[in-house]
Amino acid sequence: xxxxxxxxxxxxxxxxxxxxxxxxxxxxxxxxxxxxxxxxxxxxxxxxxxxxxxxxxxxxxxxxxxxxxxxxxxxxxxxxxxxxxxxxxxxxxxxxxxxxxxxxxxxxxxxxxxxxxxxxxxxxxxxxxxxxxxxxxxxxxxxxxxxxx
Amino acid sequence: xxxxxxxxxxxxxxxxxxxxxxxxxxxxxxxxxxxxxxxxxxxxxxxxxxxxxxxxxxxxxxxxxxxxxxxxxxxxxxxxxxxxxxxxxxxxxxxxxxxxxxxxxxxxxxxxxxxxxxxxxxxxxxxxxxxxxxxxxxxxxxxxxxxxx
Numbered sequence: 001x002x003x004x005x006x007x008x009x010x011x012x013x014x015x016x017x018x019x020x021x022x023x024x025x026x027x028x029x030x031x032x033x034x035x036x037x038x039x040x041x042x043x044x045x046x047x048x049x050x051x052x053x054x055x056x057x058x059x060x061x062x063x064x065x066x067x068x069x070x071x072x073x074x075x076x077x078x079x080x081x082x083x084x085x086x087x088x089x090x091x092x093x094x095x096x097x098x099x100x101x102x103x104x105x106x107x108x109x110x111x112x113x114x115x116x117x118x119x120x121x122x123x124x125x126x127x128x129x130x131x132x133x134x135x136x137x138x139x140x141x142x143x144x145x146x147x148x149x
Numbered sequence: 150x151x152x153x154x155x156x157x158x159x160x161x162x163x164x165x166x167x168x169x170x171x172x173x174x175x176x177x178x179x180x181x182x183x184x185x186x187x188x189x190x191x192x193x194x195x196x197x198x199x200x201x202x203x204x205x206x207x208x209x210x211x212x213x214x215x216x217x218x219x220x221x222x223x224x225x226x227x228x229x230x231x232x233x234x235x236x237x238x239x240x241x242x243x244x245x246x247x248x249x250x251x252x253x254x255x256x257x258x259x260x261x262x263x264x265x266x267x268x269x270x271x272x273x274x275x276x277x278x279x280x281x282x283x284x285x286x287x288x289x290x291x292x293x294x295x296x297x298x
Contacts, residue, residue, distance in 0.1 A: 028229045032182050032189035039223040039242040040182040040189040046234075059158050077191035081178055094188050113234035114286050116160020134193075142177055142195040 014131035019091045022078070022131065024049045029078040031056070031097075031124070033067040046113045047076075052126050054093060055100060057110050057118035068097045068122060076124045086139040091131035097124045153287065164283030169239045172226065172283065173198040179226040181205065196224070197260045203241055203276040204248075206262050220244060224276055235286045243279040247272050 014022070023029075027048075033041045041063045047056040054076050058064060067074055074097040081088035100121040103110065112118040154163040164172075173179075176198075182191045196205040203224050222245045229236030249257075249272045257273050 032191050034184045034189050039221040042182045042223050042225040044227045044238050073188040075189040079193050090193050
């Protein structure tokens, strides 16, 4: 087993096409930014997907602003895990983020769910996408109090 | 009447550590965020809150190397309802250590992280929080809140 995630034998790598198809089925993902000498920043956001661009609104914290302006690596993760059926998947987009100009004319519905003002619209441009399906063997026993006793 | 603290930048309610621990205690899936080759890597893992710490399992020779190199990791748990646009997110940040050989098998078994006995390569990792942050989406029409200075 050389997989960096150490996942089980039921794992199945997803093609880029399948990764983006699955991304398009979801509306919430997590944006992650590497911070030098610290743990990465991870924040959930609601997003829209347009032609492999992940677009969302933000109020810019210090770290995320620095990442966007400095064109530092940004990742975006989305998953769907159904513990009842023991199926799931996870997709990770790695790339850079930049501000979107002129988005008002694009017709995008970009209302952020969080209530504060979110004046900036940002897109994550994909350099690399990876994803995997999780099957029964991986997910068995994830639920609290399942049949271990 | 509970006073709410609102983060002015994001418009989100700031959760106390006690609230964060309660939310972590009723969740079983989180996302571990590390940095690999300068890029954030984020993937779902099955976990248990154990006191103030987070315990998850992985397989030997894989993710653990990444954890050691990274020093500190971020662990994010959320629950966001696409219908009501409400939800919360908790992020735990701190160093993560392989505890498989250091702790009693019985105490690890009590966490019920998987069917017992574990596979031969299974390792357990404990994340000791340096920081626990939580946010919740609330409606600004809620009558009672104060601005975070």
